Amino acid sequence: MHDLESFENQDVKHLQMYLYLIPVVGFFPALWTLYRRNGTRNQRNVSRLVVTLAMGWLLGYFLLGTASDLSDSSLSLPLLITTSLLTSGYFLVNIWLMVKLWQRKPLRLPLVSKLGDRLFPERPRRYLP
Numbered sequence: 649m650h651d652l653e654s655f656e657n658q659d660v661k662h663l664q665m666y667l668y669l670i671p672v673v674g675f676f677p678a679l680w681t682l683y684r685r686n687g688t689r690n691q692r693n694v695s696r697l698v699v700t701l702a703m704g705w706l707l708g709y710f711l712l713g714t715a716s717d718l719s720d721s722s723l724s725l726p727l728l729i730t731t732s733l734l735t736s737g738y739f740l741v742n743i744w745l746m747v748k749l750w751q752r753k754p755l756r757l758p759l760v761s762k763l764g765d766r767l768f769p770e771r772p773r774r775y776l777p
Contacts, residue, residue, distance in 0.1 A: 661688055665749055668698045671742045675702040682768055692770065694755055697745075700764035701757075705738040 664687070668678040678695035681687045687695070709731060716727035745755050 661691060662749070665691060665694045666746060668694050669742050669746045669749065671739045672702070674698055674742075678702075694749075696764035696768045697755060697757065697760060698742075699768065700760050701738065701741065704760070705734065708734050 664677070668674040668681070668691075675698060678698040681691055681695040682699060685692075712727050712731040712734065716724045716731070719727060741757075748755055
């Protein structure tokens with residue numbers, strides 16, 4: 649017997665991975681894929697990468713923003729510039745990953761992918777009898 653997944657269109661799965669890589673918005677479907685533990689192995693790997701990137705960006709954004717609010721006026725501007733550079737970097741990394749996906753290359757970032765694998769380990773689905 650054939651798997652149910654072998655009958656599904658691969659282009660649709662590829663488009664779903666593009667959806668995951670949309671900055672900020674793609675976080676939610678990627679998180680849903682991880683939560684439901686569905687999708688192909690590649691979709692789950694991209695989901696882990698996207699969720700880890702988004703959580704890192706969000707944490708850095710709020711920490712730098714809070715630090716700029718609490719600091720004196722001499723440190724406020726450099727912290728706000730760093731926040732904008734972090735946000736620009738997050739968007740550029742997502743666009744770069746979209747280009748790599750278009751080229752059908754593997755989507756792995758050295759530190760982020762390793763951290764994502766540790767934060768969201770691959771667990772088999774449990775099926776009830």
